[in-house]
Amino acid sequence: MIRHLFTLIWNRKRANFLLMAEILLSFFVLFVVSLLLVNNYHNYRQPKGFAPDNVWEFNVDPGQDTVDRKGTLRRLVQELQATPGVAAVTWTSSNTPYSFSNMNTDQYRYKDQKAPLTEVYDADDEMVRVLGQKVVAGRWFDRRDDAATHTPVVVNQKFAEAMFGQESAVGKVLTDDKRTRQWQVVGVIEAYRSGNDFAANEAALFERHVLQDTAQYGNNTLLVRVQPGSGAVLEQQLVRKIKAVTKGWDANVNTLAENRQDKLRIMLTPLVALGLVGGFLILNVALGLFGVLWYNISQRKAEIGLRRALGATGRGISRQFLGEMLVVTTLGVTGGLLLAVQFPLLGVFGLPPQVYALAMSLATLLIFALTAICALQPSRTAAGIHPAVALREE
Structure with a gap:
């Protein structure tokens, strides 16, 4: 046939x-x-690698105010953390989940291995409580890093596999092209797809920053994890606290859920x-x-x-x-x-x-x-x- x-x-x-x-x-x-x-x-x-539900994003802009930005931001974080209904607060860079901002580089080196294009995030010790990243090796930042000789960083598995292969990433020291800066990996998270729901799981690195002088970062971003069911009443309360503490700084708020839908x-x-x-x-x-x-x-x-x-x-x-x-x-x-x-x-x-x-x-x-x-x-x-x-x- x-x-x-x-x-x-x-x-x-x-x-x-x-x-x-x-x-x-x-x-x-x-x-x-x-x-x-x-x-x-x-x-x-x-997997997204973080939990965006019940997380609000506050963008605070000091404008022309140059008086003790660092101290003002520290007091603001303390006030927000003490507010009933707030579970945790983190200070970070502008490339938050589902934003249109990027901070990427390929400057990292390990021995002769060059890093892929990597998205870099500023992070503090509280970010893991706010976004709920899943640490699969090592740990997240904490006070033990205050005395670190190298800048502490946390990477995702994609970065760890590209740079270290089958070796453990924890404890490895990265350098830049000219070997003038050094970063030490203290932990590895599972993934971090913060661009959008269809974004690939690309290399990501979180660099520890305590509340430094915010003049070098432009607009300042706070991510606040609130209790489930929190609504407009808590939002207005937080905005009033921001205005009271900062005394004139501009502030706007969005939820990560809204940013995700947009x-x-x-x-x-x-x-x-x-x-x-x-x-x-x-x-x-x-x-x-x-x-x-x-x-x-x-x-x-x-x-x-x-x-x-x-x-x-x-x-x-x-x-x-x-x-x-x-x-x-x-x-x-x-x-x-x-x-x-x-x-x-x-x-x-x-x-x-x-x-x-x-x-x-x-x-x-x-x-x-x-x-x-x-x-x-x-x-x-x-x-x-x-x-x-x-x-x-x-």
Whole structure:
């Protein structure tokens, strides 16, 4: 049966070659679209590495006030910590979770190993209580680091694997390019995907900072973990305390949940557009295949009539057309897979191997399902052609 199908396909090689080329191109485009969608879904399923619920972000700006910023900020943190309903307060840099701010560098070195591009965060001893990062090795910052000879840092597993491989990261000392600065790793956290829900788990490093002179950091950011169920009453109370302590500093508040939703809407826009492009492509491929199959039937009525006159059943005719279409699809998809497999081999996009494999499988499944659906009705129509009618028309 398979040999007979290949013979029929070879006899109509020109038309089938164009059909295979269309399927190959459609498969490749679907693979690229699937790759991006699968990668975003894969990232979405990964652990965030922190708990954003019930965390509020306060941005305080001293403006032109240059009088004892450090002391004012210290008093502010103490006042907020003493407020009923507040669980913990941390002072950090502006690149908070779901913000549009970044602080990245590749300056870190360990022996001859260069760090990947790493997002750097300012952190104090309370951040782990506010954001709930999961420490998997070593510890988070504490008072033991006050007397440290090297700047204490905590890294995520992605950074640790890139820099130290299978070695333990805790205790390792990092330097910069000129070996003028040194950082010592005191702990490793599981992950930290703070960009958005679809962000990849990239290298991250937290550098310990106690309340230093904030003039070097611009706007100052406080993250406050509140008790579940806290609402507008506590928010207004905290804003009043900020204004009372800072005496004129500008302050605004957002919840990380609100920031997350804002960032999610922005990230979903290109994904929805990508999905619409993929849907439009599938629709066009379906219409093209359906039209080609109908044309094939109209051109092969004499062949169908002769086969029916020789005793072929309607089911046999239907299976023949469906089988031809699936064989042509297999040849087209095989060519597409040969192109797609180059992506992981060449490291295009730098995605995990399982993402490429899943995207190939999804594109293959879509193409086969599409061709089977498009071939079903024309093959049934071919099976219903009466031999006398077909031969008389010829």
